[in-house]
Amino acid sequence: xxxxxxxxxxxxxxxVVGALGVVFAPNVVHAVLSLLVVLFGIAVxxxxxxxxxxxxxxxxxxxxxVVVMFLFVVMLLDITEVLPSLGGARGVLAVLSxxxxxxxxxxxxxxVTSGGLPAQADAPGGDAATVGWxxxxxxxxxLLLAAILLTAAADGVVGLTQRRESR
Amino acid sequence: xxxxxxxxxxxxxxxxxxxxxxxxxxxxxxRPERRGLLFGLSAAGLVAIGLGMVLSPHGVGTAFHGxxxxxxxxxxxxxxxxCVLLTVILVTWPFLDRLRSxxxxxxxxxxxxxxxxxxxxxxxxxxxxxIALELATIPLMILTALGRGDxxxxxxxLKFLIFGAVASAFTIFGIALVWGYSGGLMNLTDLRGVVAxxxxxxxxxxxxxxxxxxxxxxxxxxxxxxxxxxxYQGAPxxxxxxxxxxxxxxxxTALLRVAVALFAPGExxxxxxxxxxxxxxxGLTAVLGNMAAIWQTDxxxxxxxxxxxxxxxxxxxxxxxxxxxxxxxxxxLAYYLVFYAxxxxxVFFCMGxxxxxxxxxxxxxxxxxxRRSPAIAAAMLVGVLSMGxxxxxxGFTGKILILAATVKGELxxxxxxxxxxxxxxxxxxxxxxxxLYLLPPREGAVTGARLGRWEGAALIILSLLLxxxxxxxxxxxDPIREAMQAMAGLSxxxxxxxxxxx
Amino acid sequence: MxxxxxxxxWIVLAAxxxxxxxxxxxxxxxxxxxxxxxxxxxxxxxxxxxxxxHHLGDVQGQVIAMVVMAIAAAEATVGLAVIxxxxxxxxxxxxxxxxxxxx
Numbered sequence: 007x008x009x010x011x012x013x014x015x016x017x018x019x020x021x022v023v024g025a026l027g028v029v030f031a032p033n034v035v036h037a038v039l040s041l042l043v044v045l046f047g048i049a050v051x052x053x054x055x056x057x058x059x060x061x062x063x064x065x066x067x068x069x070x071x072v073v074v075m076f077l078f079v080v081m082l083l084d085i086t087e088v089l090p091s092l093g094g095a096r097g098v099l100a101v102l103s104x105x106x107x108x109x110x111x112x113x114x115x116x117x118v119t120s121g122g123l124p125a126q127a128d129a130p131g132g133d134a135a136t137v138g139w140x141x142x143x144x145x146x147x148x149l150l151l152a153a154i155l156l157t158a159a160a161d162g163v164v165g166l167t168q169r170r171e172s173r
Numbered sequence: 174x175x176x177x178x179x180x181x182x183x184x185x186x187x188x189x190x191x192x193x194x195x196x197x198x199x200x201x202x203x204r205p206e207r208r209g210l211l212f213g214l215s216a217a218g219l220v221a222i223g224l225g226m227v228l229s230p231h232g233v234g235t236a237f238h239g240x241x242x243x244x245x246x247x248x249x250x251x252x253x254x255x256c257v258l259l260t261v262i263l264v265t266w267p268f269l270d271r272l273r274s275x276x277x278x279x280x281x282x283x284x285x286x287x288x289x290x291x292x293x294x295x296x297x298x299x300x301x302x303x304i305a306l307e308l309a310t311i312p313l314m315i316l317t318a319l320g321r322g323d324x325x326x327x328x329x330x331l332k333f334l335i336f337g338a339v340a341s342a343f344t345i346f347g348i349a350l351v352w353g354y355s356g357g358l359m360n361l362t363d364l365r366g367v368v369a370x371x372x373x374x375x376x377x378x379x380x381x382x383x384x385x386x387x388x389x390x391x392x393x394x395x396x397x398x399x400x401x402x403x404x405y406q407g408a409p410x411x412x413x414x415x416x417x418x419x420x421x422x423x424x425x426t427a428l429l430r431v432a433v434a435l436f437a438p439g440e441x442x443x444x445x446x447x448x449x450x451x452x453x454x455x456g457l458t459a460v461l462g463n464m465a466a467i468w469q470t471d472x473x474x475x476x477x478x479x480x481x482x483x484x485x486x487x488x489x490x491x492x493x494x495x496x497x498x499x500x501x502x503x504x505x506l507a508y509y510l511v512f513y514a515x516x517x518x519x520v521f522f523c524m525g526x527x528x529x530x531x532x533x534x535x536x537x538x539x540x541x542x543x544r545r546s547p548a549i550a551a552a553m554l555v556g557v558l559s560m561g562x563x564x565x566x567x568g569f570t571g572k573i574l575i576l577a578a579t580v581k582g583e584l585x586x587x588x589x590x591x592x593x594x595x596x597x598x599x600x601x602x603x604x605x606x607x608x609l610y611l612l613p614p615r616e617g618a619v620t621g622a623r624l625g626r627w628e629g630a631a632l633i634i635l636s637l638l639l640x641x642x643x644x645x646x647x648x649x650x651d652p653i654r655e656a657m658q659a660m661a662g663l664s665x666x667x668x669x670x671x672x673x674x675x
Numbered sequence: 676m677x678x679x680x681x682x683x684x685w686i687v688l689a690a691x692x693x694x695x696x697x698x699x700x701x702x703x704x705x706x707x708x709x710x711x712x713x714x715x716x717x718x719x720x721x722x723x724x725x726x727x728x729h730h731l732g733d734v735q736g737q738v739i740a741m742v743v744m745a746i747a748a749a750e751a752t753v754g755l756a757v758i759x760x761x762x763x764x765x766x767x768x769x770x771x772x773x774x775x776x777x778x
Contacts, residue, residue, distance in 0.1 A: 014680045018688045025692050028711050029699035041711050044692070048718050051685065055729040057737050067744050072714070072751050079755045080707065083762050103701035111694030114350075114379055118686045122374035124356035126682075127732030140738040146176050147237040148742045151292060151304045154190065155311060158285035159749045161197065162315035163756045165278030300739050307746050311753055318757050324764035330757045335709055338750050339700050342716035345743055346693055349720050353686075353727030357735065 013054050021047035038076045045069055057132035179236035182243035185226055185251050186295075189288040192218040193281060200277025208276045209269060215280050216262055223255035233659075235297060239360045242297035245656035250294035250426050253511055257419040258287040260518040263631055264411040267522075267529040275319055282312035282319070283415065290423035298359045299348045299384070302427050303341070306391065309423050310337050313416060317408040329407025336390060336400040344387030350380030351435075361434040368435050378444045381435050388431065392424035394488060395458040398481045402465075405477030410528060413473055414521035417480045418514035425487055425510060429503070433661055437495045452492035456590040459485025463597035467604070472524065473534045475601060476517075479560060482594060483513050489575050489591060494661075498582030503657040505578050508650055509571030512559065512639060516568055519556035519635040522628075523549050530623060536604070541614030548624055550609050552632040557609075559639045561602025562595050567643035574646075685726035693719035706761070710754045717747045 024047060027040030045068045052061040130136060141149055180187060196215055203210060231248035235241060261283055265272070272279055289308030296302040314337060318330025352359055354376040355367050367373060373381070389397040405413045436447035462481030469475035490506030493499055524534065526549055532538045542550040559568035572595055579588045624632075642649050692715055699712030721740040728736015 009678075010680050011678045014684055014688075015677075018684075021688065021692060022695070025695040025715055028708070028715055029695055029703065034705065034707055037708050037711055041714060044715060045718065048722055051688075051722055052725055052740075055685065055725050057725050057729070057740075060725060060737050060740055063741060063744060067748060068714075068718075072748055075751065075755060076707070076711065079759060082759065100702055103698060106701060107694045107698035110697060111690055114690040114693070115687050117375040117379040118350075118683055118690065120375050122354055122376050123682060124354070124731060126730055129729050130732050130734040130737075132737060136734050137737045137741065140734045141741065143175060144238050145240075145735065145738045145742075147240050147301055148304055148738065151289070151301070151308055152742050152745045154193070154285060154288060155304070155308045156745060156749055157197075158193070158282055158308075158312050159315070159753055161278055162282050162312060162319065163752055165275045165282075165319055166315060166756050166760060168274065168278075300742075304742065304746065307749075311749060314757070315753055318760060324761070327757065327761045327764050331706055331761045334750075334754050334757055335700075335706065335713075338710070338713040338754065339697075339716070341746075341750070342693075342696070342713050342720065345717065346720040346723065349723035349727065352739075353723065353731065353736075357727075357731045357733045359735065 010054065013050070017047050017050050017054065020044075021051070034080050035077070038073060038080060041076070042069055042073050045073065055132075056129045057137075059132055059134045059137045177236055177238050179234065179241075179243075182232045182234055182236050183241060183295075185222055186288060186291055188218075188222050188225070189284065189291060192222070193284045193288060196277065196280050196284060200281065203277075205274060211277055211280050212262060212266065212269070215284060216259060219255050219259050219262070223252060223259070226252050226255065237301075239362070240298035240301045241292075241295050242362075243295055244660055245652075246660040247295040249507070249653065249656050250422070251291045253422065253514070254287055254290050254294065254419065257415070257422065257514055257518075258283065260514075260522075260635075261411055261415045261419065264414050264518060264522045264525050266628070267525040268409065268411060279316065279319065282316050286310075286312040286316070286415070287419070290419060290426075293423050294426045296427070296430070297361050299351060299361065299364075299431075300359055302430070303344055303348055306344070306388075306423075306427060307341060309420065310341075310391065313412065313420060316412045316415070317404060319409075325407045326409065329404045332400055332407075333404045340387045340390030340397075342387075343383045343390075347380045347383030347385075347387060351377050351384065352380075354380065361430055365434040365437075369437070373435075373444070375444060381431075382445070384431065385428075388424060388428050389454075392421060392428055392488075393458075393481050393484050394454055395461045395481065395485070398458065398462070398484070401481055402474050402477045405480070406471055406474045406534075410473070410521055410525045410534075413476075414517055417476065417521075418517045421480065421484065421487075422510050422514060425484075425491075425506070429491065429506070432491050432494055448492055448495055451488060451494075452584055452587050455485050455488035455492050456587055456594075457485070458482070458488060459594035460590060460597070461485075463594050463601070466601040467597065469601075470536050471534055472536050472539060472605070475536065475605075476520065479598065479601060480517075482598060483509075483560075485594065486572060486575050486591065487513075489579055489587060492587065493578050493582030493584060496582035496584075498578040498580070498584075500654065500658060500661065501574065501581055502578035503661060504650060504654040505571065505574035507653045507657065508567075508574060508646065511649065512567035512571055512642065515635055515638050516556045516559040519632065519639070520553055520560070522631065522635070523553040523556070526624065526628065536608050537615065539605070539608045540612040542608075543610040545614055546624070548629065548632070552636055554606070554609060555636040555639055557602055557605045559643065561599050563599075563602070565640070565644040567639045567646070570643045570646050574650075682726050682730040686723055689719040689722040689726070692716075692722070706754075706758050710751065710758070714747060714751065717743060717750075 021044050024040045024043035028037050031037040031040055049061045049064040199211055199214055231245055232243050286309050289305050292305035296305050314334045317333050318327050358364050393401045459482050462478050466475050466478035487506050490502040493502035559566035562569045562572045576588055576591055696712040696715035700709050721743055724736040724740045
């Protein structure tokens, strides 16, 4: 059994390095692969936080579907056409962006480290049965709304591409 | 345990869901040339749902374990949303030929977005609010890019998508903090108790700020309004009308529920003085929006900036929450929103008719419309006068009600800013009037845009709505006031205000 | 602080990831990278939900995280579809270079 603190710091390091890779990678493919690293890191985090079910979903849905979709689109687009616009903000704008992001992060960190966390309780189960029970009974409205959203979005995306063929 | 579906309270949403599915199936079955029938199906379904809601007494209670709240307020909003959806479908009618094979998709997305807005009106849980907001917004992003085959619409869709996605990331992170640091509370009625008892610590406050930032993006409150002009200009005209009328109303409904629960001052020292913050943002939004509108040459872009200005006025009605003007402010907000949406529908419908006849969206394309198509120009005149705030039209009544609420809430400086914004809005109104009636038509301008019988009737009904209920606001204002009192009455501060004759 | 890991540690990690995502949104000029950064921000929110759910003993956190995954997937799908359309018609993915819509 790995001590918890080693697990946390390893996960944190992997996630932060991966996240910086997403933002600063000069090549879109590298950015997508960096996101994959972050997603795996977060999956480990979910596992450490007693949610094996979510950890599995994270890898199946994100790594298996979303990231592959991103890669597919990167390959589909003509990368040489898109590359010139890969640059970042310059000058004052870049400084402001960094300042804004850092300020927000510090505000959140300062707030959450100031305490105020409610009392700790026994961890809930994190297996498929527990999560599924919550999803299909108490929180079924979330499932319903998400289902409509996914259906409508799928129909819309088909419409977006279909129109091109008819022209 | 269990679903706690409560069909007696949630039937409008269930009926909408069935309508979406019905249109989806009809779209698959019908032959392409018969797809015009889908309009009839959607409109008939909406009329049935709307009539059902008007005729049946509204239930009061919660469904889905407190996540869904049915009350007089949400009932009114849902009736209003049904009307907005009907008008959007109406405004889409002139574009039928242009939509061709995507008519079905278009209607499905409009209805799904409307379903999201209705769920939003009833959401009593932050996470349901988030998902309903996504359901209302994501179809709109697709609709923006879907309408026309040109790069403008795609560009507008991309900008809308990027801003919308960032806004939802902020919202969900804020919700996570609020939920966790309140000890696992998601329902607004529970959170209201925590805030009123002064239990909102620093982490929860920053969560509320992030939640507000996300909602401010969607309602186009300055300084989060930068995406509005580009998206409104690039989107197809009916979708611009939907964005300006329906989407804004839905955003404000969510903001209203959040404001009543989380912004009202509680016991002890609040970390952020929300009413003051809202008042400052409201003044800023109203002035910035109306000021920018004056410099525009594209009518859609002008109306986009104007809609930011209107959002400022609406926010003023919210800024007086918790003061003596609270109830009046909330009622004025709802009244303003309803007739702003009607004016938007009227103006955009006229623009759609002109555009169908081959005209463009530039202000110069409307020069001399009074001589070319007198009927359309007259209807547009009513809509623009109402937006500019000329008595006795409903836009004027709404603005006066907001001003009265700020006076009553003792925010006199805000009253002056609102007055200044009103003057600015008269300037851009005069610009449109000058184009419509004073300037001669350009050479080669479209003459005599066709006007069908039903289209004429729709123009007359919308114009009459603005004139009659502007002069006699009572029949609309009274039910709104009752519903607002019932909703806000749940909060201790509002009960206090109501009891002291507010 | 280093050897004893609390819930706050996880939330701080999530805040840092959110901040890096925001930096990507603000500083990068490519729609694809911005979309990737937004995914990063949504994942940070999920981490907060799971960490606090673990802390509070509430399974709701995990349920919500799962629904947020679905929403993120929908957003990514729509985003990618629009990006493909734009890259075909405009030949650029830099929002600043898309200047057809100006007053």
